[in-house]
Amino acid sequence: MSFLPIRVSTLRGDQAIDFDTYVKINEKQILYLRKGDSFEGPRLKRLKGKKLKKMYIMENDEGLYRNYLTKNIEMAYDPKSEKSVQTRSEIIQGLQQSNAEAVIEDVDNAEAYQKAKDECARFVDFLIREDEALVHIIGQENLDKNLAHHGVTVATLATAIAKRLGTVDPRQIHILSLGALIHDIEHFYTALDVARPRSAFTPVEAKVYQTHPTDGARRLSEKRHMDPQVVKIIAQHEEQIDGKGFPVGLQENQLDPLAQIVSSANALDRLITFENVPRNSSVKKLMINHVGSYPLSHIQILGDIVG
Ligand SMILES: [Fe+2]
Ligand SMILES: [Fe+2]
CATH class of the missing domain: 1.10.3210.10 (Hypothetical protein af1432)
Known part of the structure; x- marks a missing residue:
């Protein structure tokens, strides 16, 4: 299985992720947050407390991650957003x-x-x-x-x-x-x-x-x-x-x-x-x-x- 690093700072807000995210511990990727969860509030705070800059996704999920990013950016900057x-x-x-x-x-x-x-x-x-x-x-x-x-x-x-x-x-x-x-x-x-x-x-x-x-x-x-x-x-x-x-x-x-x-x-x-x-x-x-x-x-x- 190959992994792709992503920046933790891109994972904000209440939009559910549709890919699993992993953290690297002792050169091994460990599942951290499953698809369907989101990175808002206390969960984000806990993650920041760990001083993690990078997380990992499975390489096959890159497209899903890119979609998540685009959706998040457009939603955040949309003046008519309901969020x-x-x-x-x-x-x-x-x-x-x-x-x-x-x-x-x-x-x-x-x-x-x-x-x-x-x-x-x-x-x-x-x-x-x-x-x-x-x-x-x-x-x-x-x-x-x-x-x-x-x-x-x-x-x-x-x-x-x-x-x-x-x-x-x-x-x-x-x-x-x-x-x-x-x-x-x-x-x-x-x-x-x-x-x-x-x-x-x-x-x-x-x-x-x-x-x-x-x-x-x-x-x-x-x-x-x-x-x-x-x-x-x-x-x-x-x-x-x-x-x-x-x-x-x-x-x-x-x-x-x-x-x-x-x-x-x-x-x-x-x-x-x-x-x-x-x-x-x-x-x-x-x-x-x-x-x-x-x-x-x-x-x-x-x-x-x-x-
Ligand atoms: Fe400064
Ligand atoms: Fe400075």
Whole structure:
């Protein structure tokens, strides 16, 4: 029997699967969830707790899996769908995470990049149209401190900031969300465990961390399919308006406006997801500990969203 790996993040929502799914334990595939079941709510949470990125299906079931995916995507993005915004948001969060993983893990893959780009446009339009979606997407706790999930949260917060500022060209918001989605790409390629507070980094680790924006940007800059604005966002996403960011320490007037938005959104989710700051005190912490580092208008919007 041969198996095919699939991304766990693509298995969201209440649509029953019509194929069996397996997990790999000691080089052996073990049946995990049977056809007829679905991956919503508590079951999804349990699965995320296991930090599994890949599951397996039988190779013969590939067609069924592809149909499931298409059905799920179309249902989630259909404005007339009868499914709740919560279920649709759960699915879309997973799809975005899967798109981020596909680009991050294979930077030469122009097709994966184009797919992520096209779906970012749908994602942004969904977030702008469905006010309720924002809360459901960022409300999905990043239990396994997953880098791609962090990317989706940052993309969601960045889109929300841009939407409320009202100063960003709507087409630019698509690029903004794509840059945010893969902003931390470089962490995938270093051995550094970033899913912990920065205060716990050794001096050597801190040094590796300092260069992740430049290294990530460089990794992508020569790819012909890459948008220069996405590269710029990655390069500047840790810069701050007071010049105290890194890797360069750029000043506010040297910063790309889109990168500024990603920087604010990223700072907040870094606190929540990796620094273990409780969600309800995260914006306060950002304001007090990093006063002047991020535009006040961004902080106010983040405060309205996260509380
Ligand atoms: Fe980063
Ligand atoms: Fe980040």
